[in-house]
Amino acid sequence: MATDLSAWLKVSGKTLGIIGFGRIGRAVAHRAHHGFGMKILVQNRSAVAPEILAQCNATQVESIDALMPRCDFISLHCPGGGGKPQSYRRAAAEPDEVRRLSDQYRLRRSDR
Secondary structure, eight states: OOOOTHHHHOOTTOEEEEEOOSHHHHHHHHIIIIIHOOEEEEEOSSOOOHHHHHTTTOEEOSOHHHHGGGOSEEEEOOOOSTTSOHHHHHHHHOHHHHHHTOSSOEEEEOOO
């Protein structure tokens, strides 16, 4: 099956959704925003300090469901183990479930 790679090559001005905004999620946001001019949306299990969000002109949203339809690309940065909220386990363990929420994004999974 042929894949149209042009959608993957044009990221400038696109919106990147980051699920899990720890050290790695923040590094991805920095590179995406400052290196490629991407807009950054963040979903994290706890509130992110405004000064941290401001470093990448990022906006935090309440839930994965609120994040998905607004993004062109999604990057997961959350462990899939126990002790995490159900939405994080769903996102990390069941990418097909996440993929169903929007047919307009590309999924980049970086969990452990």
